[in-house]
Amino acid sequence: MTVRPLDLNETELASACERLSLGHEAWSADGIMETMQRNGYYFGAFLGAEFVGHAGFTAVADEGYITNVAVLPQFRRNGAATELTKALISKAKELKLSFLTLEVRESNSAAIALYEKHGFLRVGLRKRFYSEPTEDAIIMTLNF
Numbered sequence: 001m002t003v004r005p006l007d008l009n010e011t012e013l014a015s016a017c018e019r020l021s022l023g024h025e026a027w028s029a030d031g032i033m034e035t036m037q038r039n040g041y042y043f044g045a046f047l048g049a050e051f052v053g054h055a056g057f058t059a060v061a062d063e064g065y066i067t068n069v070a071v072l073p074q075f076r077r078n079g080a081a082t083e084l085t086k087a088l089i090s091k092a093k094e095l096k097l098s099f100l101t102l103e104v105r106e107s108n109s110a111a112i113a114l115y116e117k118h119g120f121l122r123v124g125l126r127k128r129f130y131s132e133p134t135e136d137a138i139i140m141t142l143n144f
Ligand SMILES: CC(C)(COP(=O)(O)OP(=O)(O)OC[C@H]1O[C@@H](n2cnc3c(N)ncnc32)[C@H](O)[C@@H]1OP(=O)(O)O)[C@@H](O)C(=O)NCCC(=O)NCCS
Pocket: 021, 022, 068, 069, 070, 071, 072, 075, 076, 077, 078, 079, 080, 081, 082, 083, 102, 103, 104, 105, 108, 109, 110, 111, 113, 114, 115, 117
């Protein structure tokens, strides 16, 4: 598996992956592209030429906000998200960010386990942050 920066012409692949993975919470291809052109850093995972998944964060001053990590269902449990998360952490360190942070549905045990494996700690809760279904968000942060 290869992980490399996502190209601007691959944002539709990423958006489609988010629609499959996250439903109405998916970012549009245009939204991802605008973010990449501004302050966003996105990486794609590929098996050969085939898109497997992606992850990204935005950088604001020395703060990093993970927008999403998503892997196509048929490629899960193969380490793609692990490699993508490593790429995010490595880029954040290169940019000398102070931390990476994110919100995750409290029922999303797969994602929470993934982030905990990479050293993210549960630092807070946003009550009723998500809709359809309404759910609290756990805030997880990795400090550098
Ligand atoms: C969460 C997600 C990105 C994980 O992708 P993945 O490529 O399957 O993850 P990996 O194979 O790299 O697994 C890394 C670790 O994550 C955890 N994990 C992944 N899937 C899991 C599952 N179904 N149940 C429990 N833990 C899981 C495990 O700790 C795993 O390590 P292990 O394989 O040594 O047990 C994927 O399930 C996904 O796209 N989900 C939908 C989108 C989403 O929820 N994104 C996060 C939004 S905040």
